[in-house]
Amino acid sequence: MNTTTLTENTASPALSTVAAAASFSPLYQQIKSLVLQSLQAGEWKPGDPIPSEFELAARYKVSQGTVRKAIDELAKEHLLVRRQGKGTFVATHAEQQVQFRFLKLKPDNPQSDAQGPAERHIIDCKRLRAPTPVAQVLGLRAGEAVFQVRRVLSFDQVPTIFEDIWLPGAAFKGLTAERLSADTRPMYAMFESDFGIRMVRAQERLRAVLPSPEVCEWLRVASDTPLLKVERMAFTYHDTPMEWRIGVYLTDTRHYLNELN
Template sequence: MSVHKLEFPDRQDGIEKAEPLGFRPLYRQVKAIFVRRLVDGVWAPGEGLPSESQLAAEIGVSQGTVRKALDELAAENLVVRRQGRGTFVAEHDERRILFQFFKLVPDHGERRFPDSAVLSIATGTADAAERAALDLDEAASVIRIRRLRSLDSTPLIVETLSLPQQLFPGLETGPIPNNLYSLFAGRYGVTIAHARERLKAVALNPGDARALGVAAGLPALQVDRVALALDGMPVERRLSICLTEEAHYLSDLR
């Protein structure tokens, strides 16, 4: 395990560069060390972290500073606090994805994880939109996964995922699980930390309408999402076309 000591305020061993507008608080520097360990796989999904006192002694800061850094990671769903057991690296289980990343909720019923059916898998050179979203060069290849997502056997979403082929080699040849983010973390060491979404009202094109089993031209919600890894690198573009006649997009603002 890598060891960092913060013996002096101006020391930057193992810490990201200071933010432009002044020196970061000490707990933010400690948080950066912890995030780097997550990125490097020093702490794996589901693994228990050392105690706060152990981390404080190792890094050379107070236990309160460590606690504040871990509190921020918990607020960002990167670690999980379990009373009486300690702090654990968060896993991309269905419950976490459901509340952090899946926002379509039935108008009448509880929020739940959708079923998925893969419609096609292909590889090819990234187009302009994919290059812009994933920060790829013109020669980069992507894996495109098109799938149908349903709630209570009713198709509600048709989506196309674009993934850098270099980052996920071989993904196109194997079975595609419903929970892709767990696969990313377990097989490729890529943990999705957060995502950016753009929402837009659209009319269903004929291809999407056929996949959803409805008429072309019906109104739908388009969600254009870019998922980012722990280090801020864009790793997935997901374009989702959602039917909202019996469902709605729910976002908790805090």
């Protein structure tokens, strides 16, 4: 029933085809998904400005207010960033402000270190055929190529995080330990610039565990030290899974901070 409404909307004849093909929702939702398509297609790259609200309104044959509402939602989802007087930009993990947006481990004493993982050590980066569980969570066929990256993050010389990262091989063709080690930016910033992949959303499952012998060595802890296990699924546009990451965190001088709203 929404379809008829939208198709008959004389103010937006250009959208009739879209309405039939894509969505049966409010106009601003259709605009939102059109913008989303442009983002995914790479029409505007991370850091770039997108057209002004009036330009988009003209392009889609709707009023500026409708475009505004669509952009508002995309901005709240951190896909776009508005800057008054300048324009609206495609969000990026490279900005100083939102770097490590997904890293929730904070020092108990905020003044101890001035943010940012001090040191990152890549252990290895292997190209493998996906084990079944990895293939499943990443939405691949068993045996397809994947990359496995393992690394240790240290704060103030103290190894604190051990991570085991799985990435689809097709999307990350050419990834090597050398490239990962050489890059000083956050990993997700490199994924954007080098592979055109932007992580948009993630989901983490937390547990308390005891370390495996291997983890004991990398984090230099006893085998009875309780660790926080953080299992992360990260998604690009349209909820496509793009990373599976299993981390273990040392939480004796740091904690995982979560805001509940």
